[in-house]
Amino acid sequence: MLLAVVVLAAGCKTQTARDTAEEPPMDTGSSSGGVSTGGVATVDADRQSGSSMGAAGPEGTLAAQRVIYFDFDSSDIRTEYVDVIAAHGRFLASNATVRVRLEGHTDERGSREYNIGLGERRAQTVRRALLLQGVQESQVSTVSYGEERPAALGNDENAWSKNRRVEIVYIN
Template identity: 45%
Template sequence: MRWSYLASVGALAVVLSACSSTPGPGAEDGAASGDGTSADGARSTGVSGADGMSTAELYEGQPAERERVVYFGFDEYSVGGKYQDMLEANADFLKENGNREVVIEGHTDERGSREYNIALGEKRANAVRDVLLSYGVSSNQIDTVSYGEERPAVDGSGEDAWAKNRRAVIEYGQ
C-alpha cells in the first residue's frame, strides 16, 4: 500500500512538472517572458489592452520617433503652431488605435531650481496633452509625467544644448 501511495505522488509530481511554464524566447537575457516576468524575477506591466500583442503589433503604424517631440522656448509651455500637424497625426493614430496609450514626458533645461523645473515640465506635458485631447483622443489613453531637468536629451550647457532639452516627448507604451 505504501509503495502505491509513493508511486502515485511521484507520478503526480512528474505530471505537474510537465505542465509548468517555461520562459519565452529571450528570457535568458533578461527580456520579459510571455507572462510579464523576466528571468531575474522582475514583473513588468504593459499598456492596458495590449495583452497578447507582440512588440511588432504594438508599434505597427505608429508615428516615427522624430514626429513625437515638441520643443519649447525658454520658460515657455505653449505649443507652437508648427507642431499642430504632428500632434494631429499622433491624435489620429491614437483614435484609430483605442488600445494604445501614451505618456507625455515634460522636460526642461538645467537652469532654474528643481521644483521650478518639475512644475515647468508638468506644464509642458499638460499643454501637449491638451492639444491631443482637443483632437478627440480619450483622456484614458494619456498620462503625463514631468522629469524637469533630470533626463536631458543632450549633455552640456549653452543655448544649443538647452534648446534640445526644453521639450515634451510622446512615448508610446511598450
C-alpha cells in the same frame, strides 16, 4: 481646428512667480504672433528608432516625430508642432487601445521645483491638444522629469533648446 489647438494652448499658459536672477529671460529667435516658429526640429536617431517607436506607434513622417520642443520658460506649443500633435491625435483616436506617456522635460536653468512644474505644464499642454483631437483621457498619462533627464549636455543655447521638450512614448 488646428488653430483652435494653438489658441487653447496659448490661453492655458500659467506663469509662476520666481527669482528672475535664477533663470534670466532670453530672446532665442524670431517669433510670430506669440508662437515661435524657429528652433530645433531634429530628433535624436535613438529616440526615433528605439523601443519607444514600438509596433504600437503610428507610421508616417509627422507621426514618426516623437519629440515636441518648446521655447525658453514656455509651455506653449510652437506652430511647427501643431501638425505633428494632430497626427498623433488622429492615430490615437482611431486606436482606442493604444496608450501614450507624455514626458515633460526642461533645461537646467531654474530651480528643481520650478522645472518639475514647467515640465508638467508642457506635458499637460500636449495632453490637452491630443484630447481636442478626440483622444480618450484614459489613453494619455503625463510625467515630468524637469531637468533630470537631459537629451543634450552643455551650458549653451544649443544644448538647452534640445532639453526643453515633451517626448511622446507609446506604451504597448
